[in-house]
Amino acid sequence: MLDYKLFYWDLPFRGNFIQLFLEEVGAQYERHDAGEIYPERSRGLHNPGMAPPYLYECKSKTYFAQMPACLMHLGREYDYLPRRAETHTLALKAILDCNDVLMEITNSNGQLMWTRDSWDAFRYARLPEWMQVFENTGLQHGLKGGGSNGAGFLLGARLTVADIAITALFGTMIYSFPELEGDLLENAPHIAGLCQRVEARPQIRYFLEKQREEMGRGYCGGRIEDSLRKMIG
Numbered sequence: 001m002l003d004y005k006l007f008y009w010d011l012p013f014r015g016n017f018i019q020l021f022l023e024e025v026g027a028q029y030e031r032h033d034a035g036e037i038y039p040e041r042s043r044g045l046h047n048p049g050m051a052p053p054y055l056y057e058c059k060s061k062t063y064f065a066q067m068p069a070c071l072m073h074l075g076r077e078y079d080y081l082p083r084r085a086e087t088h089t090l091a092l093k094a095i096l097d098c099n100d101v102l103m104e105i106t107n108s109n110g111q112l113m114w115t116r117d118s119w120d121a122f123r124y125a126r127l128p129e130w131m132q133v134f135e136n137t138g139l140q141h142g143l144k145g146g147g148s149n150g151a152g153f154l155l156g157a158r159l160t161v162a163d164i165a166i167t168a169l170f171g172t173m174i175y176s177f178p179e180l181e182g183d184l185l186e187n188a189p190h191i192a193g194l195c196q197r198v199e200a201r202p203q204i205r206y207f208l209e210k211q212r213e214e215m216g217r218g219y220c221g222g223r224i225e226d227s228l229r230k231m232i233g
């Protein structure tokens, strides 16, 4: 029986946050093209939303929009949320941080194309700071060791929705733009190791291998991806 339908574009970008989670927990789901409900139908849904991704939950016959809300909902359903108040709040914060990075790397979701100056300011100042925010959070709460010898998770000894989000953020970014791997290793070596360990989990690895075979190094699509490739290449 089907558990979920995910309405998103044929790209990893925001959709992978939800897909990695659904793969991790072994949910039965279908991915549908966002164009099936966006933009016309999406405003009139039960729980209307503004933009993809939309997650349809079959058992409750409800839709959810906003990637962080979708992930928090799934985290609760499958018990992937930290139990303590502080780390529970930090899980939401980590997902929101990830979503901010997505917005920033696409220059406000593609509203503006990158120029050399604006890209350099992002890549060499803002992005390293973001990476350090994730790294320091992990070091304060659960990450240990480096690289493939690493252990623990962002918010303690247990894998949570925050680890899935961080892997969807940086694992995807680095696969799409291998030139940025050195930036992550320099600024957030423990997070780099965490992403490798989460990507190596059997269900997730199988999914990513298939996705990468089909989509190659595609990231967010559109003119903003062209602009990113021009800056990084």
Ligand SMILES: N[C@@H](CCC(=O)N[C@@H](CS)C(=O)NCC(=O)O)C(=O)O
Pocket: 013, 014, 050, 051, 052, 053, 065, 066, 067, 068, 099, 109
């Ligand atoms: N804050 C929203 C952002 C949604 C968003 O920007 N979606 C993109 C694809 S990743 C889109 O198709 N936007 C079309 C629009 O904004 O109308 C979320 O986290 O879900």
